[in-house]
Amino acid sequence: MENKHYDKLDLDIEDKFVDIGTGVTTLSIARDTSSLTVFNENAISFIRRNEKYDKILFKECIHHIPNINLVFNEIYGNLLDTGSIIIVTRPKNIKMPVFKKFREEFAKSQPDIIIYITSLIKTGFVVNVKKKDYTFTLDKEEWFSMLRNKFMSHSPDFTDEEIKEGLLDIEDKHIEDIFEIKDELIFIKAKKKS
Numbered sequence: 001m002e003n004k005h006y007d008k009l010d011l012d013i014e015d016k017f018v019d020i021g022t023g024v025t026t027l028s029i030a031r032d033t034s035s036l037t038v039f040n041e042n043a044i045s046f047i048r049r050n051e052k053y054d055k056i057l058f059k060e061c062i063h064h065i066p067n068i069n070l071v072f073n074e075i076y077g078n079l080l081d082t083g084s085i086i087i088v089t090r091p092k093n094i095k096m097p098v099f100k101k102f103r104e105e106f107a108k109s110q111p112d113i114i115i116y117i118t119s120l121i122k123t124g125f126v127v128n129v130k131k132k133d134y135t136f137t138l139d140k141e142e143w144f145s146m147l148r149n150k151f152m153s154h155s156p157d158f159t160d161e162e163i164k165e166g167l168l169d170i171e172d173k174h175i176e177d178i179f180e181i182k183d184e185l186i187f188i189k190a191k192k193k194s
Helices: 004-009 024-031 043-047 068-078 100-109 113-123 140-148 160-173
Strands: 017-020 053-059 079-089 125-139 178-192
Touching: 017 043, 043 068, 068 079, 068 113, 079 113, 100 160, 113 125, 113 178, 125 140, 140 160, 140 178
Parallel strands: 017 053, 053 079
Antiparallel strands: 079 178, 125 178
16 A cells, blocks of 8 residues: 555656655665655755745655645646645544544544645645545554554554553454554645646
8 A cells, every 4th residue: 555645646757756744664674765855854955945846745654744735836837837745644534444443532633624725726726636535454562563663644642551451441442453454545736737
C-alpha cells in the first residue's frame, strides 16, 4: 500500500516533485538517488523558500500543519502553472480495529476534510476528492505491536497501561488471530487553474 498513491500524482520524468512528511521508504530512495535533493525541515520553512515545483504531496501529515490557509497561498505562488497538490489523509472516523479511547482521540485530532477543500478553493485551486478503501490482513500480534508503538503520526500519547487495557478490549471483541483491517484514505487533488 505504501506506494499506491503515487500514481495519482501523474508524475512526469521532468517534474520537480516535493514530498512533505515523507516516510522512511521515500527518504531511503532519495538518499540513494543523486537526482533527488532532500531538505530536512518543516513544511512552513520549506514553502517559504520560494522554490518552484510541479507537484507537492502531503501524505498523512496535513493535520500537523498550522495555518493551512497561509500554507496553501504560499504553495499556490510556488507551483508552476500546471502544478498540483495531492493530500492523502484519513476520515475523522476510522474503521480500523482500535480501542474506543483511541478512536475518540483520533477523531478529535483529525480535522474534517472540508477545512482543506474550502481553503484550497478560496486560494484558487480546482479540487477533486476521492476516497479509496484498502483492506489488508495482519496477524493479531503484529497489529497489537503497531498499536503499542503508536504507528500513526498523530496517535494520542496513551500510557502503556491505557494501551494494554485497550488491547484487552479489542481482544474481547475480536477473537480471531488474523485481523482484516480496512484503511480508508482520502485523496484531495488540487490543481492550479489554467
